[in-house]
Amino acid sequence: MLENKDYRLIVKTLYGLEEILSKELLSLGGREIQKLNRAVAVVGDLGFVYKINIALRTGLRVLLPLNEIQMETVDDYYDAVYEIPWEDLFDEGKTFAVHVVGTNEELNHSSFAGLKAKDAIVDRFRDKLGIRPSVDKHEPEVPIHIHISRENVRIYLDTSGESLHRRGYRLEAAKAPLNEVLAAGIILHSSWNGGMPVLDPMCGSGTFLVEAALIAHNMPANIYRESFAFFNWKGFEEELFVKIREGLLSRAKDYEGKFFGRDIDVYSLDAAAANIERSMFEDAVRLKRADFFEADPPAEKGLLLINPPYNVRIQADTHQMYRQIGDTLKEKYAGWQVFWITSDMEAIKSIGLRPSRKWNLFNGELECKLLRFDMYEGTKKLHKLNR
Missing domain, CATH: 3.30.2130.30 (VC0802-like)
Structure with missing residues (x-):
């Protein structure tokens, strides 16, 4: 051993x-x-x-x-x-x-x-x-x-066995599901501390929502996992494992904030609902079928996490969609902090907003950009003068 x-x-x-x-x-x-x-x-x-x-x-x-x-x-x-x-x-x-x-x-x-x-x-x-x-x-x-x-x-x-992004709560997947590790990393990049609501307007199978709820409740990310490779070693100390697991669970905390998930696709919402129920956060997450371009924000300010769909038919449609998203953010989401993950480097130019920060990331082998937008009322210059 x-x-x-x-x-x-x-x-x-x-x-x-x-x-x-x-x-x-x-x-x-x-x-x-x-x-x-x-x-x-x-x-x-x-x-x-x-x-x-x-x-x-x-x-x-x-x-x-x-x-x-x-x-x-x-x-x-x-x-x-x-x-x-x-x-x-x-x-x-x-x-x-x-x-x-x-x-x-x-x-x-x-x-x-x-x-x-x-x-x-x-x-x-x-x-x-x-x-x-x-x-x-x-x-x-x-x-x-x-x-x-x-x-x-x-x-x-x-020591892990199956990759740790396989948390154990996502058994239902929408198209092109977001890697759980990447989703958690994006939320941690935002420095969100639970002080404002979270919205994913194109939520797919709900990965952003569950990862944000885990962070807000200080729950261990892999608490739903049923096995790790070290279970199969000679000398695996099960009592020590249980003690460590219980110690991590004892740090969990109550959180009264809300998480909002929206999508226009019924299949995606069904998948999200099943995964959220499996994660036991169904009381904290509110799911709704809604078109991002038509629906109003669920709160005056908050953290908006967006992973636009990849399966747009042609490049011109992607540029149009990104332009529409940018226009909707400017029109409706003043006061919100936006974190946008995308692998379409060309379509970024069509957003019509200047990111306050950029990160280079990978979703598996897919190169991506993470963009942060701070949505102010009026111009950024006016916002600074009014502070």
Whole structure:
């Protein structure tokens, strides 16, 4: 079994969320935090591994290091995998899979590197126990990650299993659903503290609404998850896990504010209603079928989160839609703070508003811009004079 000591963990995230993830890890007790590309390194013990898997809003998976070598040959690579005491980490009855990122001169294809690592693990079990574990490439109980660079190989246990954006509350999806980690990251970018209502006027399956409710109630992001990969390790401390989970839940707080979700599509609203009910926030979220361009705001001011649909038929329609959204914001949403996520860099020019700030983000592999608009009555200059 793994020693309960400090490890230099690697927490994966989406590009553009590294700073927010670093702050999350610090607030949860992480040490020696270092921002990387689409990841953050942090030092913590096994209890910390349990804790951040349950609590993190902007982490995708938590990797625990097992071995690192400077390799020269394929044999060096095989030996580095083989020498890890796999039989002490998981039972032969558990399934595993190897996920490889990167290549080098000797390991010039990730499939080849994955096969060699699989062989080393199977050989180790066969030599030590006389039996081999099975591979399950789709839903392994023990996922293993290997990162290969020019000369360096790092071998990790994936402590999370399924990506942490799979919270457990969204079983119904509208078209092009927003990644939960990205949605939480956008809300945290806004520095919203629960002091004003939240509106998603094109809410789809309700991801923004549930993530905002989780933040407002200080609920752990993955409290609905039924499993993590570390459940399948030898030496998994269930009592410690339950204690940590209950400790995080004890920090939850009441919140009297409201969240408003609107969409013109009935199917999307049905999906949102099912997901919100599953998250147990149905009393806090008000859903309504409404056309953004015709409906009035639900309050005098608030936080508006908008992720316009991607499935517009032609580019000209996208420009027209963005122009209409911009006009509606100017006409009806004075006093609101708007955060707009889009992957259409050209259509941004048609909004007719100047963002007060921009961020580069990724929704999976899709490059996006996050735009902030502060909607004032009259001009920005007049607003400053009246303050």
